[in-house]
Amino acid sequence: MTKQKKEPLVRISKRTSGLPTWKAWGIRVAALAASLVVCALVIYAIVKMNPLKVYGAMFEGAFGTNKRIWVTIRDTMMLLCIAIGLAPAFKMRFWNIGAEGQILVGGIASAACMIYLSKTVTTLPLMLLMLALSIVAGAIWGFIPGLFKAKWNTNETLFTLMMNYIAIQMCAYFVALWENPFGSNTVGVINPQTRIGWFPKLLGQDYMLNVIIVLTLTVGMFIYLRYSKQGYEIAVVGESENTARYAAINVRKVIMRTMAISGAVCGIAGFLAVSGASHTISVSTAGGRGFTAIIVAWLAKFNTFVMILISALLIFLDKGSIEIASRYNLSNHVSNMLTGIILFFILGSEFFINYQVKFHHGSKREARA
Amino acid sequence: METQKSIKLVCITKTFGEVTANDAVCLEIHAGEILSLLGENGSGKTTLMNVLSGIYAPDGGNIFVNGNKVTIRSPKDAFALGIGMIHQHFKLVDVLTAAENIVLGLNENKLVDLKNVRIRVKEICDRYGFVVDPDRKVFDMSVSEKQTLEIVKVIYRGADILILDEPTAVLTPQETDKLFAVMRNMKADGKAIVIITHKLHEVMEISDRVAVLRRGKYIGDIPTGDTNPQELTDMMVGRAVSLNIDRTEPQNLTERVTVRNLTVRDIDGVKRLDNISFTAYGGEILGIAGITGSGQKELLEAIAGLQNIEPGASITYLPREGKQVELVGKTPQDIKNLGVALAFVPEDRLGMGLVGNMDVSDNMMLKSYRSGKSVFTDRKTPRELAQQVVESLEVMTPSLSTPVRRLSGGNVQKVLVGREIAGNPALLMTAYAVRGLDINTSYTIYRLLNEQKMRGTAVVYVGEDLDALLELCDRILVLCAGKVSGIVEGRTAKKEEVGLLMTHLGEGAKA
Structure with missing residues (x-):
């Protein structure tokens, strides 16, 4: 009975009453700053370079020239578009990890229009048709797992994931079908001379249309999720299906409808990728962005405006690390490490927002990130 | 030693x-x-x-x-x-x-x-x-x-x-x-x-x-x-509290809901309710007693359209004015569209009756958000209702935009009951309405139920505290293993009698 135990030094408890918004953002900014410091130490320790120079190079990689700025914007818009598509599904707690496939089928639909209809349909109707078909293709790809979930309660994570592989195989088939030049095993740039089916320049910028489309979706999805009756239904179903049934919401219908919408927006992302960026199609058109966008959607807690910031940050890190890798002849791993450190801190800061850490001897001070 | x-x-x-x-x-x-x-x-x-x-x-x-x-x-x-x-x-x-x-x-x-x-x-x-x-x-x-x-x-x-x-x-x-x-x-x-x-x-x-x-x-x-x-x-x-429930004599009893031969099986095929029949009248509080898990939840959910009902049952609902409606085989949507003035306070308050992460105002529109033709939700009416519920029932909340899961159990229940009563129900069903509530809030809930009874609502009260059931209810239906084991008068029944009915099927089983 005399055995004495020491009290634990650190205790972690959940914040029950939430932090004020400014404090939460303070923690996030502090985390970003701390991550830059740690990165600087790593850079100095490993490659013995001036960290400020490296950061400068990263910045130049993303914003160094006018062209680079617009490529960064274009890729940000692409990632943002996918994240917007995922938002309603995840808000409904439907684990849609099938954005890759939904993007690909949208891209296939767009590419098919560009290849088969370039001689018969004029530019504006063609663009509208491409948009419509990519929406339909993506919507079908999203609707199928929604249908199976609603009717037979299949596991949507596995289902959407497997739909990705089907889409990739389909895409491989079309790449073989549309191969150009023969034997290259790629589709090549579609309509390089006529530029039919390419996004037109707006205000003198190649990618202005991408920005307009995605920002329209950003505002539209924000309003849809927050103020529409359907958005309210999505929120209730996501919180508790029992409550939804109790409130006379047709849960099956909501699941199928929401997944069709989610897939449709991802289909638009495929349209952007093919018609508004690469002007070709390949199995790597989605390129893993369907997964990266999951992080964007969750970090932003489905607020589409916050998603703009997060996609911009991720694309900036991506462009910056490519630049430092090539400029200083660094291995890819170093830039990946830096990206990893920064993401680690940003994700880690959510811990300090949701939990408080108390030290045994400190009275009631709250630990900061 | x-x-x-x-x-x-x-x-x-x-x-x-x-x-x-x-x-x-x-x-x-x-x-x-x-x-x-x-x-x-x-x-x-x-x-x-x-x-x-x-x-x-x-x-x-x-x-x-x-x-x-x-x-x-x-x-x-x-x-x-x-x-x-x-x-x-x-x-x-x-x-x-x-x-x-x-x-x-x-x-x-x-x-x-x-x-x-x-x-x-x-x-x-x-x-x-x-x-x-x-x-x-x-x-x-x-x-x-x-x-x-x-x-x-x-x-x-x-x-x-x-x-x-x-x-x-x-x-x-x-x-x-x-x-x-x-x-x-x-x-x-x-x-x-x-x-x-x-x-x-x-x-x-x-x-x-x-x-x-x-x-x-x-x-x-x-x-x-x-x-x-x-x-x-x-x-x-912390202050003097009166421990009496005002039980008025039921007046103008009118048939509201009649359940006949209701049988419900759960997902494993086990009978949760076995051939239940009873009538609930407008103007009285019908208590439902039984050991936890004797079919109380299934009974209320069956009436609300949330359970699969075995063939041969009928649940007829007679509104205050108008024609009677059959509720068996109807989804909650159908029941709503038929204009059944049904209010239901389920046992699982945050898992069924309310959305924990939404605020009071958003929870007010859970059952009414469809009203109006616009594709957008009307935020103003629920906000006014929320304000009114918070004021009249003295809900302690930092603000109307605090998620309800952050409120204490009693305040959560006040929000839920407040919303259900605001719909002007003809039938009010409550499951364990005072479970986990403090004395003061419990008596507030009893008072609200009695007010509903006096305005002619049929109140169905599933409870676990026999003392409260015997003080509050006009009649008490006792469930035992999914069967009606007896229906007793609230004013004359003894606690031991109800306790026995809860564990052994009484002769009322066939009624």
Whole structure:
């Protein structure tokens, strides 16, 4: 009975009453700053370079020239578009990890229009048709797992994931079908001379249309999720299906409808990728962005405006690390490490927002990130 | 030789975020004594005992056992000090036998000798008058048997200070008597017993001393013999409270809902409701009593269109004005579209009745958000309703935009009941409407139900506290294992009679 135990030094408890918004953002900014410091130490320790120079190079990689700025914007818009598509599904707690496939089928639909209809349909109707078909293709790809979930309660994570592989195989088939030049095993740039089916320049910028489309979706999805009756239904179903049934919401219908919408927006992302960026199609058109966008959607807690910031940050890190890798002849791993450190801190800061850490001897001070 | 143990809690403080669950609470526990820890819900009784049994670490304060300061970091440490807690929700493994559950987690370094365990279990049972079959699987046991097993488990581990967290909440009156007899035996054997409860008559019956907590603060302790229920209530609530429910004579009884031959099977094909028939009248409160899990939930959900009903049943609803409607085979959407003025306060408040992460205002529109032709929701009307509910029912909330899961249990229930009553129901069904609520809020709910009764609503009240059922309801339908075991008059029925009907099918079974 005399055995004495020491009290634990650190205790972690959940914040029950939430932090004020400014404090939460303070923690996030502090985390970003701390991550830059740690990165600087790593850079100095490993490659013995001036960290400020490296950061400068990263910045130049993303914003160094006018062209680079617009490529960064274009890729940000692409990632943002996918994240917007995922938002309603995840808000409904439907684990849609099938954005890759939904993007690909949208891209296939767009590419098919560009290849088969370039001689018969004029530019504006063609663009509208491409948009419509990519929406339909993506919507079908999203609707199928929604249908199976609603009717037979299949596991949507596995289902959407497997739909990705089907889409990739389909895409491989079309790449073989549309191969150009023969034997290259790629589709090549579609309509390089006529530029039919390419996004037109707006205000003198190649990618202005991408920005307009995605920002329209950003505002539209924000309003849809927050103020529409359907958005309210999505929120209730996501919180508790029992409550939804109790409130006379047709849960099956909501699941199928929401997944069709989610897939449709991802289909638009495929349209952007093919018609508004690469002007070709390949199995790597989605390129893993369907997964990266999951992080964007969750970090932003489905607020589409916050998603703009997060996609911009991720694309900036991506462009910056490519630049430092090539400029200083660094291995890819170093830039990946830096990206990893920064993401680690940003994700880690959510811990300090949701939990408080108390030290045994400190009275009631709250630990900061 | 067992030493006469005593425990002293000094200035125990425990906070959860901004909520102080225990504020410098001091308490003494003596061997050979039954101490009642009395307090309203949210007053910090369970938190304090969880600190003592090693589940929570206190933010401040000290614990002394026999005058020595101790630090309890885990339930294991607590057991080493002879402190054992029997939780409200049992911590047993269903597929194991009683004996296996008892030795589970003991971490003895040798092979488990179940034979020996059986002998020791039998010793314990004989000593205190328990009945436990060591070879019975837990899933075959009734609630009261499981509770007995939990107590034996704790004693087997050498506890001489037993903490029971609301042990009678799940028991019938007869089972409660048995438990109390066992507790007296343990007391006579020199064990210290703490019973957490908010039922005053039990406090008076079983305990030697009462300690009262209010809003996390220690109010005082008093020998049970020197006090009375009214004084204890005043200590608990902090001011004088009247403990009477106004039961008016039912007037203008009109048939509202008639259930005939209702049978419901669960997902495994087990009958949860078996051929239920009854009528609920507008202008009366129909109580539904029964052991938890006797089909109460299924009955209300069947009427609300949330259960699959076996063929051959009929549920006819007669509105205040208009033609009668058949509810069997209808979805909640259909029932809503038929204009049935149905209000339902389900048992699972945050898991079914409300959306925990939404604020009061958004929860107000849960059932009405469809109104209007616009694709957008109308935010103004629900906000006004939220404001009105918060004001008229005195809901304590920091603001209308606080998620309801952050509110206390009583305030959550006020929001839910407020919304359901605002729909002007002709039929109001409530499941365990006052479970976990403090005395004050409970009486607010009783008052609201009585108001509904007086304006001609048919009120169906599923309850677990027999005293409250007998004081509030005009008639009480008793369920036993999914069957109607009898329907008794609330004004004349005896508690024991209802208790018997809960466990044995009465002759009313065929009615």
